[in-house]
Amino acid sequence: MPVNGEAPGGLEKKPPPGDDGVMDFQDFKGRSLLTWLDYKPEEIRALLDLSRRVKEESRRGGAGRRFAGKTLALLFEKRSTRTRCAFETAFGEEGGHPVFLSPADIQLGAKESLEDTARVLGRMFTAIQFRGFKQSTVETLAAYSGAPVYNGLTDSFHPTQVLADMMTLEEAGGPLGGKKLCFVGDGRNNVARSLMVICSKLGARFTVITPGELSPDRGLIETCAPLAAASGGDIRVTSDTAEAAGADAVYTDVWTSMGEEDKRAEREKLLRPYQVNSALMAKTGRADAIFLHCLPAVRGEEVSAGVIDGPLSRVWDQAENRKHTIKAIMLATLGCL
Ligand code: CP
Ligand code: NVA
Numbered sequence: 001m002p003v004n005g006e007a008p009g010g011l012e013k014k015p016p017p018g019d020d021g022v023m024d025f026q027d028f029k030g031r032s033l034l035t036w037l038d039y040k041p042e043e044i045r046a047l048l049d050l051s052r053r054v055k056e057e058s059r060r061g062g063a064g065r066r067f068a069g070k071t072l073a074l075l076f077e078k079r080s081t082r083t084r085c086a087f088e089t090a091f092g093e094e095g096g097h098p099v100f101l102s103p104a105d106i107q108l109g110a111k112e113s114l115e116d117t118a119r120v121l122g123r124m125f126t127a128i129q130f131r132g133f134k135q136s137t138v139e140t141l142a143a144y145s146g147a148p149v150y151n152g153l154t155d156s157f158h159p160t161q162v163l164a165d166m167m168t169l170e171e172a173g174g175p176l177g178g179k180k181l182c183f184v185g186d187g188r189n190n191v192a193r194s195l196m197v198i199c200s201k202l203g204a205r206f207t208v209i210t211p212g213e214l215s216p217d218r219g220l221i222e223t224c225a226p227l228a229a230a231s232g233g234d235i236r237v238t239s240d241t242a243e244a245a246g247a248d249a250v251y252t253d254v255w256t257s258m259g260e261e262d263k264r265a266e267r268e269k270l271l272r273p274y275q276v277n278s279a280l281m282a283k284t285g286r287a288d289a290i291f292l293h294c295l296p297a298v299r300g301e302e303v304s305a306g307v308i309d310g311p312l313s314r315v316w317d318q319a320e321n322r323k324h325t326i327k328a329i330m331l332a333t334l335g336c337l
Contacts, residue, residue: 025050028332032142032149034135035157036194037223041201041231044163050337051167051321051328058324066336067096070126074100075108075141076152077132078258082295082322083152083160087129090327094336099125109137118144127334130154133259148333150326153190155259160329161294162194164321165251166202168314171321172290173248177203177232181292182247182284184209184274185302186267187216187237191253191294196220196235200228207236207243211270241274244283251292252276252302268301277304281312290314 023046036044057063072091074084088098103110107117114137121128122145130138131152142149151159170176181199183192187210196216199206206228208216215237228235236243244250252274255267274280281289291303291313299305308315331337 023049025332025335025337029335030148031333032151033159033329033333034138034142034149034151036159036162036197036201039201041203044166044198044201047163047325047328047332048167048170050332051163051325054328054331055321055324063093065095066331067091067094067334070096070334070336071124072096072098072330073121073125073128074098074152075106075128075130075132076100077103077108077130077137078153080131080152082319083129083131083326086160086322086326087150087152087330090323091330094327096126108132114140115144119146122146127330150329150333155257156190157194157197158190158294159194159198160322160326161191162198163325163329164318165195165292165294166198166204167321167325168292168318169204169249169290171317172314173288178205179248180205180207180246181249181251182207182209182244183251183253184241184244184276184280185214185252185271186210186255186257187214189253189257191251192216193220195251196224197227200224200233200235201231203228203231203233205234205236207238207247209238209241209243209274211239211274213270241280241283244280245285247284247286247289249290249292250276250281250284253294254296254298255302271302275302275304276307278306278310281307288312292318295319 074087091098118141127148128141128145129150129152130141133155135154135156138151138154151157181204183195187208192208196206225235255271256264291307293315297303297308
């Protein structure tokens, strides 16, 4: 089923353009990142390759001035450590000027319509990052600002996170095609939903292990299933932890996402049997299955200290990769390559 007018296509069917096989990123200029659904598999692949180059440059101490003269509005309705710091340091160290704005600072739909705020921000900033509650807010900002808008997390999606997750998975175990990633926990949350989208574009096999009450919504599964079929991946949803068998990576996230604090007791009851601990990791049947978590983590809830602090955990690489992937997204979409 086409998504946003895009015909699903496998990586192998559409090699990246460019004489030397390297994408020139002209088609990225001016684009927003709201979900990944409107990015082609080969475009996401190109961003992963660029992220790797950005990371190598960073290791060599080589930040340039590629965002010099540009400005970035960082709008946050919800808290953040990694996302804010990744955007702010990636943009600032290349000569750009990031401006942090909380709801206490600006009229974000209060006293002024969101559309009007978007129009004004678009006149003053090169790009806008939004983290908050409604997906419709980030979509309105993109529609009315005329600037590239990056979704830094909404209740529905967390797209910048999952590019870093794919980078980390690939660093740990090589090509993503055919890799099995198991998300164990709240299957309806923003991270699980975004993993479903990106895995289905990149040919990874994505299994959500979650109690029936927290299954991802059918609409998203129906959108992603044909994309997964076209890329050589698949999507499974189950309540059975035995389906972690053969996983290359086990991923979890908090039981209660930001904005759902009133559901804490209910989630604790539903998700306690799904804690990622050594017994759950053993169900993969593999000694080399890695552990991933977007962070922040609650040790003793969704993950045991033994797993997150153990030898198979890649969570600190994953956190670092937020910065490299976010820099790559901005370099491409701001035409700075
Ligand atoms: N993973 C992530 O988005 O972390 P923050 O909430 O700290 O930004
Ligand atoms: N699902 C979590 C992700 C935090 C990065 C939340 O929305 O709180």
